[in-house]
Amino acid sequence: MAPRVLISDKLSDAAVQIFKDRGIDVDFQPDLGKDKDKLLSVIDQYDGLAIRSATKVTEKIIAAASRLKVIGRAGIGVDNVDIPKATARGIIVMNTPFGNAITTAEHAIAMMFSLARQIPAADASTQAGKWEKSGFMGVEITSKTLGLIGCGNIGSIVADRAIGLRMKVVAFDPFLTPERASILGVEKVELDELLRRADFITLHTPLTDKTRNIIDAAAIAKMKTGSYLINCARGGLADEQAVREALDSGKLAGAGFDVFVEEPAKQNVLFGAKNFVSTPHLGASTSEAQENVALQVAEQMCDYLLHGAVSNALNMPSISAEEAPKLTPFVRLAEQLGLFAGQLTESGIKTIRLEYAGAVADLNTRALTSAALTGVLTPLLQTVNMVSAPVVARERGIEVEETRREQKGAFETYIRLTVVTENQERSVAGTVFEDGKPRIIQVKGINMEAELGAYMLYITNEDKPGFIGQLGMELGNSGINIATFNLGRTAPGKDAICLVEVDGEVPQEVLERLASVAHVNQVKKLRF
Ligand SMILES: NC(=O)c1ccc[n+]([C@@H]2O[C@H](COP(=O)([O-])OP(=O)(O)OC[C@H]3O[C@@H](n4cnc5c(N)ncnc54)[C@H](O)[C@@H]3O)[C@@H](O)[C@H]2O)c1
Ligand SMILES: O=C(O)CC[C@@H](O)C(=O)O
Numbered sequence: 001m002a003p004r005v006l007i008s009d010k011l012s013d014a015a016v017q018i019f020k021d022r023g024i025d026v027d028f029q030p031d032l033g034k035d036k037d038k039l040l041s042v043i044d045q046y047d048g049l050a051i052r053s054a055t056k057v058t059e060k061i062i063a064a065a066s067r068l069k070v071i072g073r074a075g076i077g078v079d080n081v082d083i084p085k086a087t088a089r090g091i092i093v094m095n096t097p098f099g100n101a102i103t104t105a106e107h108a109i110a111m112m113f114s115l116a117r118q119i120p121a122a123d124a125s126t127q128a129g130k131w132e133k134s135g136f137m138g139v140e141i142t143s144k145t146l147g148l149i150g151c152g153n154i155g156s157i158v159a160d161r162a163i164g165l166r167m168k169v170v171a172f173d174p175f176l177t178p179e180r181a182s183i184l185g186v187e188k189v190e191l192d193e194l195l196r197r198a199d200f201i202t203l204h205t206p207l208t209d210k211t212r213n214i215i216d217a218a219a220i221a222k223m224k225t226g227s228y229l230i231n232c233a234r235g236g237l238a239d240e241q242a243v244r245e246a247l248d249s250g251k252l253a254g255a256g257f258d259v260f261v262e263e264p265a266k267q268n269v270l271f272g273a274k275n276f277v278s279t280p281h282l283g284a285s286t287s288e289a290q291e292n293v294a295l296q297v298a299e300q301m302c303d304y305l306l307h308g309a310v311s312n313a314l315n316m317p318s319i320s321a322e323e324a325p326k327l328t329p330f331v332r333l334a335e336q337l338g339l340f341a342g343q344l345t346e347s348g349i350k351t352i353r354l355e356y357a358g359a360v361a362d363l364n365t366r367a368l369t370s371a372a373l374t375g376v377l378t379p380l381l382q383t384v385n386m387v388s389a390p391v392v393a394r395e396r397g398i399e400v401e402e403t404r405r406e407q408k409g410a411f412e413t414y415i416r417l418t419v420v421t422e423n424q425e426r427s428v429a430g431t432v433f434e435d436g437k438p439r440i441i442q443v444k445g446i447n448m449e450a451e452l453g454a455y456m457l458y459i460t461n462e463d464k465p466g467f468i469g470q471l472g473m474e475l476g477n478s479g480i481n482i483a484t485f486n487l488g489r490t491a492p493g494k495d496a497i498c499l500v501e502v503d504g505e506v507p508q509e510v511l512e513r514l515a516s517v518a519h520v521n522q523v524k525k526l527r528f
Contacts, residue, residue: 003069003305005048008033008055011074011294012287015050018298024048024305040064048301050074053263053281057081062089072301074293075100075284076153077234078314079207087315088392090385092304094313096296098153103289105157107282108202108232109165111256114277115200115228116141118254121275139199139253142166147198149214150205150233151176151186158202159186170194173205195222200230207234217242226253232283235260240269247273258283310367316387317366327367330360330415331386333430333438334368336452336528337417338375340428340440343526344458345376351399351420352376358413360432361404369402372417411441446497448488453501456526462519463489463496470517475502478510 002025007015010030019026027046032039033055043049043065050072051057057071062085071081073095086093114120117138125132146162148155151173159169169186172194181188191214194201201223205211215229215238223229229252231238240261246252247270254275260268263281270276284290303309308328309321319327334354354369373389384392393400416429429442440450461467468487475482481503489496506525515523 003047004045004067005050005301005305006032006042006046007050008039009050009052009074010054011050011052011297012290013294014291015074015294015298018295019302022302022306024302036061043068048072048305050297050301051080053077053080055080057086059085062086062091065089065091070094070301070304072297074290074297076104077206079234083315084391086387088388090383090388092310092313092316092387094297094300094304094311096293096300097312099292099296100284100286100289101153102157103286104232104283105154105161106286107258107279108154108158108204108230109161111230111232111258111277111279112141112146112162112200112202112228115230115254115256115275118275120277141200143168144199145170145197147172147194147201148186149173149191149194149201149203149237150211151181151184152204154233155202155204156184158204159184167200170197191219192222195219196224198227199224200228202230203233203237205233205237207236212236213239215239215243217245220246220251223251225251228253229255231256232258235263235265244269244273247276313387315391317364317370319364319367323364327363329432329436329438330363330368331371333432334371334415334417335375336438336440337415337428337430338372339378339528340375340443340452340458340526341417341419341426342376342379344426344524345379345419345421347421347423349376349396349398349419349421351401351418352393353401353416353418353420354403355416355418356402356404357416358406358411360413360415361406365402365404368415369400372415373400376417376419414441416442440499443488443497443499446488446490446495448486448497448499450486450499451484451501452499452526452528453483454528455502455504455506456528457498457500457502457506457514458522458524458526459498459500459514460521461496461498462521463491463493464519467496467517467519468498471498471500471514471520474513474517475500475510478507478513480504480506480510 002023004025005019007028016026016028043061047067048070052074059082068091070092078095081093083093118136122136145168148171151171162169163185170189171186172191176188243255256277258279259281300311303321307324309324310316310319354372356365370386370389373393374384374386377384377389411431414429414431418427430438430440432438483501483503486499511523
């Protein structure tokens with residue numbers, strides 16, 4: 001069955017076409033996202049949800065989204081998605097980090113000109129027939145200092161445009177390296193210095209605990225009298241009440257906001273203030289940007305739903321479309337190793353160790369580790385997947401270790417997984433042969449070569465004559481057909497391990513009879 005995607009916000013039609021062309025069943029209901037109850041009632045029918053900012057993907061929506069695998073945000077900010085809850089449910093959240101950056105940077109520059117020349121107020125006055133030529137004295141931008149708070153994708157483009165306008169640009173961004181600042185032609189400064197020196201300040205950070213109200217009354221007090229403030233990033237970066245007071249007192253000569261603490265902003269303390277210019281979250285609203293983000297999100301969601309390729313996910317390492325086919329058999333192997341160890345683990349897990357040797361070490365081992373963790377945790381939790389497994393492991397205090405190395409041994413490439421519990425340490429290793437099928441090559445240090453089927457028996461025993469015959473007879477007498485049989489031992493007459501693939505479920509009473517066969521130490525059924 002083709003995956004089903006719901007587009008619940010106003011996305012460019014280009015996205016719909018991409019989904020259709022790639023064989024995905026798509027429902028385009030651009031206003032559905034605003035109707036929380038309706039969304040809640042239909043979300044369980046979809047594998048993918050494509051949104052902009054109007055759809056709020058809350059904990060409740062995520063809880064009801066039993067089939068959902070991916071949420072695609074056509075845009076940058078994902079503050080309308082409960083990412084921790086999505087992650088816990090194994091749902092990938094992806095965005096399109098570059099598609100609307102130029103457009104948003106241009107909006108910030110447009111705001112700067114609007115403020116410098118009071119264009120909106122002058123326009124309203126002129127169209128009202130007032131011709132107030134002396135009422136709208138402006139300021140020149142050339143040679144003024146622009147202070148960027150946040151110098152990532154959008155901030156850097158704003159810097160580039162501002163330098164083109166012959167402005168001096170200073171930037172406060174703790175993650176901006178001096179090298180990058182020098183490439184961009186901006187001066188990296190601390191916040192206080194920026195506040196003190198800038199004629200125009202523009203905000204380009206996400207809204208976090210650190211950036212909320214980064215422009216508050218105390219920050220405004222440090223700014224130049226007659227300076228300007230622009231916010232085209234997120235409502236809440238500036239304290240709206242404090243900005244209003246600064247506009248009223250003339251401390252700020254103007255402020256331009258595209259984003260508000262509460263959106264849609266039908267009322268706001270800033271409305272009506274002198275030289276306050278506002279737009280209704282239009283930063284990303286150009287046909288070019290909307291086409292870009294719609295195409296990109298649709299492609300990314302299709303790549304994931306159809307091929308498992310992951311790009312621009314906020315809660316999962318990237319797997320390129322090119323890499324996905326190479327990775328797939330190793331993902332299966334890693335998950336099988338995890339399932340194997342997870343089903344044999346009965347006490348609290350302290351550490352899960354992954355060792356990648358040979359060619360597999362050059363692949364995306366973060367994704368493989370996620371797959372292995374999924375396998376280990378599935379017998380305990382059932383609903384865990386590659387997105388949620390690393391978080392679940394962390395929450396449970398499980399230490400995850402990963403090592404990679406070149407391999408010169410018998411197998412060209414292999415993965416070894418070790419689970420350390422309070423009581424013991426158990427390792428299982430596997431490889432992928434040329435046929436693309438995963439094989440188990442070592443269990444607890446004992447070499448063997450076993451393909452895992454859906455129904456397996458794991459038996460540990462002493463290596464004694466007659467054991468195999470007795471085991472086969474017991475299974476045969478119970479009507480259970482053996483599909484494959486694999487043995488390994490430490491040394492003749494010593495510890496041995498037997499992996500038997502059977503054609504169906506083995507009832508409990510048969511397991512008990514097998515456990516009582518002479519020389520058997522342990523019998524456990526495993527499912528893959
Ligand atoms: N108005 C709109 O329609 C619109 C459109 C696109 C993006 N946005 C918003 O614009 C903002 C920036 O987007 P971006 O693509 O440039 O993001 P980005 O992640 O590329 O850049 C953000 C920058 O902020 C910096 N930063 C983080 N914490 C900081 C702090 N405490 N102080 C200073 N800098 C800090 C980061 O180091 C990073 O360089 C986001 O909030 C995004 O949601 C708004
Ligand atoms: O979708 C929009 O119109 C706004 C997008 C913008 O806020 C973003 O973070 O990308």
